[in-house]
Amino acid sequence: MQNLLKQxxxxxxxxxLFVFASLRYTGFLSEYNIESFLRYNAMFGLIALGMFFVIITGGIDLSVGSMAAFASVIAALMSPYGLLPAVLVPVLLCAVLGFLNGLVITRFKVMPFVVTLGMFLIARGLALIASGQQTVLLSSESGxxxxxxxxxxxxxxxxWMLFVAFALGTVFLIKAPYGRFALTIGGNEEAARLMGIxxxxxxxLVYSLSSALAGLAGVILATQFSAGQPNEGMGWELTAIAAVVVGGTLLTGGRGSVINTLVGVVLLGMIFTVLNFENGLGHININSYWQTVIRGLFLLVVVLLQSSGTRIKLNLNWKSA
Known part of the structure; x- marks a missing residue:
C-alpha cells in the first residue's frame, strides 16, 4: 500500500481534486474551461518533459524559462516568413544553446546548476537584445x-503537440537505448561508465532536448498571445521541476516516469485553476504573487517528503544488513 501511494x-x-472541483464549480467542466486549460498548460508540459529527462540523469536545467522567452521573440521575428521558419528556427537555436549547456557540463565538469544558471542569464539577455527590450508582435498575415x-x-x-511529445517521450524512455542509459546514469554515473555507457x-542529448522543448513552448507562447515576450517565462523552470518531482521522479536521478510527469503537470495546473475559481467566487483573494509562493511551498513539501522517504528506506536497509 505504501509503495502504491508513493508511486x-x-x-x-x-x-x-478533479472530483472536488467538478462538484463545487458549475463552469469547471465547460468546454471553454477545458480547452483553455489544455491550451495554456501545454507550454508547461513541454518544458516539464524536457526537464524530466535532465533530472533522471541527476542534472538540472534552470535556463528553460529564459529559453522559452527567447524562442517566443525569435518566433515572432520569423513569423512574416511563414509557419515553418517560425517554428524551426527558434527550436533549433534553443537546441544549440542546450547543446552548449551539455558541452560545458561534460567537458569542463562544471555543476549543471551553475552552467544552466549562466545560460538562464544568457538566453534572457539574447531575448532582450533580439526584441529591443519590447514586445514583438506576431505577423497577422502569415497565419x-x-x-x-x-x-x-x-x-x-x-x-495535440503536448500529447504527441509525451507519447514519443514514453517510447524513448522505454524502448530507446539512450532513454534507458539516462536512467542508469542518474542511478550511478560511475557504474554507467564502467558498463560502457x-x-x-x-x-x-538530454540538455539539447530540454532546450528544444523549451523553445517549442516559447513558440506556443508567441502564437497563443500573438507576440514574442522577452520578459515572460520567469519561474517556469520551477514549475517544470515541481511537476517532475510531483510525478515521483527523484531529484537525485535514476528513477522517474514520463506519464507521471504529465500527471504532475495536470495536477499543478488544476491547483491554480481551482484557486482562480475560488477567487471568482469571492471567498479568497490570491493574486499571481501569492500563487508563486504556493508553488514554491508545494515544491518544498514534495521534496521534503521525497527526502524523508529516501532516508527511511536507507535506515531500514542499514538495519536489515
Whole structure:
C-alpha cells in the first residue's frame, strides 16, 4: 500500500481534486474551461518533459524559462516568413544553446546548476537584445498564430503537440537505448561508465532536448498571445521541476516516469485553476504573487517528503544488513 501511494500519489491527488472541483464549480467542466486549460498548460508540459529527462540523469536545467522567452521573440521575428521558419528556427537555436549547456557540463565538469544558471542569464539577455527590450508582435498575415490559437479535430493544437511529445517521450524512455542509459546514469554515473555507457553523449542529448522543448513552448507562447515576450517565462523552470518531482521522479536521478510527469503537470495546473475559481467566487483573494509562493511551498513539501522517504528506506536497509 505504501509503495502504491508513493508511486501514484500524484494521480490519486489529481482524481480527488478533479472530483472536488467538478462538484463545487458549475463552469469547471465547460468546454471553454477545458480547452483553455489544455491550451495554456501545454507550454508547461513541454518544458516539464524536457526537464524530466535532465533530472533522471541527476542534472538540472534552470535556463528553460529564459529559453522559452527567447524562442517566443525569435518566433515572432520569423513569423512574416511563414509557419515553418517560425517554428524551426527558434527550436533549433534553443537546441544549440542546450547543446552548449551539455558541452560545458561534460567537458569542463562544471555543476549543471551553475552552467544552466549562466545560460538562464544568457538566453534572457539574447531575448532582450533580439526584441529591443519590447514586445514583438506576431505577423497577422502569415497565419502563424493558428498554431497556438487553433484547433484540430475539435481539440487545441498545443494539446495535440503536448500529447504527441509525451507519447514519443514514453517510447524513448522505454524502448530507446539512450532513454534507458539516462536512467542508469542518474542511478550511478560511475557504474554507467564502467558498463560502457556513453555518459557524455547522453547528457549532451538530454540538455539539447530540454532546450528544444523549451523553445517549442516559447513558440506556443508567441502564437497563443500573438507576440514574442522577452520578459515572460520567469519561474517556469520551477514549475517544470515541481511537476517532475510531483510525478515521483527523484531529484537525485535514476528513477522517474514520463506519464507521471504529465500527471504532475495536470495536477499543478488544476491547483491554480481551482484557486482562480475560488477567487471568482469571492471567498479568497490570491493574486499571481501569492500563487508563486504556493508553488514554491508545494515544491518544498514534495521534496521534503521525497527526502524523508529516501532516508527511511536507507535506515531500514542499514538495519536489515
Amino acid at each position: 501514484n500519489g500524484g494521480l490519486l491527488a489529481l482524481i480527488v 502563424v498564430g493558428n498554431l497556438g490559437q487553433g484547433d484540430f479535430l475539435g481539440f487545441p493544437i498545443p494539446a 556513453p555518459v557524455e553523449k547522453v547528457k549532451l
